[in-house]
Amino acid sequence: MSRYDRYVLSRLLLFFGFFALILVAVFWINRAVVLFDRLIGDGQSLLVFLEFSALALPNLIRMILPMAVFAAAVYVTNRMQGDSEITVMQATGTSPWRLARPPLVFGLLAALMMSVLTHLLLPASISQLSAREAEVAQSISARLLxxxxxxxxxxxxxxxxxxxxxxxxxxxxxxxxxxxxxxxxxxxxxxxxxxxxxxxxxxxxxxxxxxxxxxxxxxxxxxxxxxxxxxISALLPSREPGARSLREVPTIELLTRGSDIARDEGFNPGKLAEELHLRFARALICVAVALIGFSTLMLGGFSRFGVWRQALLAFVLVILLEVLRGLVSGPVLADARLWPLVYLPTFAGLAVAALFLQIAARPPALRLRRQTRVRETAA
Incomplete structure (x- = not known):
């Protein structure tokens, strides 16, 4: 990895941490107010509130991590264009495809973090949270005293x-x-x-x-x-023995015992297939949003008015990918054999990023046509 790649990657990771911290704080405060009122109002201690908050963090981070990746990619690319760093690199003959290497590595690192989160930390935290919620629900002193x-x-x-x-x-x-x-x-x-x-x-x-x-x-x-x-036993909601949420099931168990879980625990095969492949798709989408944030801003040249149009386009594209994910969810739930549709938003995002990088590269054919138009206009 060259010095330029390390420099850009370090800035991407720095602002990724900054945006992730801000977003987690905002979302956590919003949820903590409701959680604090419910737990403390029911007679629980501050320690229980902190425990529940910590167990809810993996799910919260899972939701904001792609947003932080996208925000870091857009912000760093915008700063580098404003400081003419990208312009200097392009003047040396570096293509947009070569410049996209640091965002690609950044997206892969984010995908690795998301994989650890969705495959290990999230199922464990949800399982522990469900167990603690059942204990609190069974606590007479918390519910009735x-x-x-x-x-x-x-x-x-x-x-x-x-x-x-x-x-x-x-x-x-x-x-x-x-x-x-x-x-x-x-x-x-x-x-x-x-x-x-x-x-x-x-x-x-x-x-x-x-x-x-x-x-x-x-x-x-x-x-x-x-x-x-x-x-008053009936007044205390109890959890059925063995009942668990699909999100609590470890990924390795979904891979090896998927049919047994669907049969024994009554899960819909389509829901089981969606949950399994969505865990992998969430990691891959981090690569897509990182490249979309970079490639979309590469469409615009230097301008005193900035690249707000390209940034807005990138934001709209990310929203469309989320809409597409919602659209493909229904067919997969209805038929588990359609599980490849879960990866459609990811591949669509990668295809759009590749198209934008190709446009930004301005292949020789486009340059020749542009020069011809300029000569015809001058004549």
Missing amino acids: SEGTFLHPVAGVTFYIGRIDPDSTLNDIFLSDRRDSDQSVTYTAERAYLLRDGERANLVMVNGMAQLQDNHEHTLSTTRFSDFSYD
């Missing part, structure tokens, strides 16, 4: 605790169960205790009253009790 707040653990159930004593005694209990359309039950009690028995959780209410309302007969009956046990 919140005093002075009307909670809705599941649809049709309202739970309220007036005060919680230091010895975990619950005071001034209100529990409304409206899940049955035929009747609804409301429980009130002076005190209550939470008891765990393996996977079961019971709320033992003391000195209370149960009000049963018949929605068909429009009658209300009341029953007073000195103690009453209410099973």
